[in-house]
Amino acid sequence: xxxxxxxxxxxxxxxxxxTKDFVGMVKESGTVYSDRKAYRMxxxxxxxxxxxxxxxGHYLKASMKAPYHFKASALxxxxxxxxxxxxxxxxxxxxxxxxWNEFVNHQLAHNAFFIEVENGLxxxxxxxxxxxxxxxxxxxxMEEYYRYRADDMIIVQKLVSGAPAPQPGTKQASLxxxxxxxxSRKLTGQLIERAEYRQIYEDAFGKYTINELALFRYAGRxxxxxxxxxxxxxxxxxxxxxxxxx
Numbered sequence: 254x255x256x257x258x259x260x261x262x263x264x265x266x267x268x269x270x271x272t273k274d275f276v277g278m279v280k281e282s283g284t285v286y287s288d289r290k291a292y293r294m295x296x297x298x299x300x301x302x303x304x305x306x307x308x309x310g311h312y313l314k315a316s317m318k319a320p321y322h323f324k325a326s327a328l329x330x331x332x333x334x335x336x337x338x339x340x341x342x343x344x345x346x347x348x349x350x351x352x353w354n355e356f357v358n359h360q361l362a363h364n365a366f367f368i369e370v371e372n373g374l375x376x377x378x379x380x381x382x383x384x385x386x387x388x389x390x391x392x393x394x395m396e397e398y399y400r401y402r403a404d405d406m407i408i409v410q411k412l413v414s415g416a417p418a419p420q421p422g423t424k425q426a427s428l429x430x431x432x433x434x435x436x437s438r439k440l441t442g443q444l445i446e447r448a449e450y451r452q453i454y455e456d457a458f459g460k461y462t463i464n465e466l467a468l469f470r471y472a473g474r475x476x477x478x479x480x481x482x483x484x485x486x487x488x489x490x491x492x493x494x495x496x497x498x499x
Contacts, residue, residue: 260294264303264314268494272310307466313494321428321461322420323352328405329366332382333424336368339381344371346412346419348426353445356453363404367441369412369426379409395443410440415474417467428457429468436477436484451488458491465493 263270263278276291295312298304304312325333329347336345350365370378379391389407390397398408417427432454434441445453457463472478485491 268314270312307464316462318462343374345369346426347424348431356456357449358452365406365408367408369410371412375409375411382407395440398440415471417471429464430471432457433472433475433477436480454489
């Protein structure tokens with residue numbers, strides 16, 4: 254049996270590593286193991302919370318930080334229940350404007366509920382919700398949003414393809430997705446003051462486990478990768494753990 258100390262030392266020296274790196278370490282241990290056994294050991298480390306997979310064949314040593322979690326408002330739970338009942342096969346994600354209040358200095362006074370739906374089905378969800386709720390907008394621009402803004406406004410918009418998966422067991426957008434989207438040149442990127450971004454990023458990276466590979470992969474899909482990378486390097490004290498993959 255490979256010594257636990259060897260694995261501990263490997264993780265200490267390699268906070269980011271690949272499957273090939275790990276298998277090589279196992280085989281150099283002097284104990285005869287098949288690749289399949291080494292893969293099983295990797296899975297055990299994931300299951301035990303010691304490492305996390307951040308891409309095909311790429312891993313990070315798990316930090317002691319908690320995964321991000323937000324308790325959805327009652328109205329959002331109601332909206333999700335309706336959509337799931339009427340259109341169980343639709344792909345969509347949700348988030349609330351109030352989620353940013355955990356990270357910003359100037360608290361947002363009015364909540365809004367964002368439902369991002371797979372391309373081509375936004376109107377379907379919008380029409381259903383409009384029959385029940387009086388304040389629903391479909392893909393609004395900045396001017397339209399502020400013209401009709403009211404408490405508990407519901408915004409239906411297109412879900413960008415390639416978005417990170419929602420939080421496990423929910424339809425809630427991941428924190429990685431939200432951190433990218435505030436740099437968007439569309440509505441989502443106009444709702445938070447630019448002066449708040451440093452606080453948002455430093456708090457998010459400081460308090461929660463951030464999947465950097467997922468964040469930058471999605472940023473690439475939105476053509477924001479270089480902007481976000483430059484912002485993190487120039488304007489924050491964040492040290493990227495997976496810099497070589499970004």
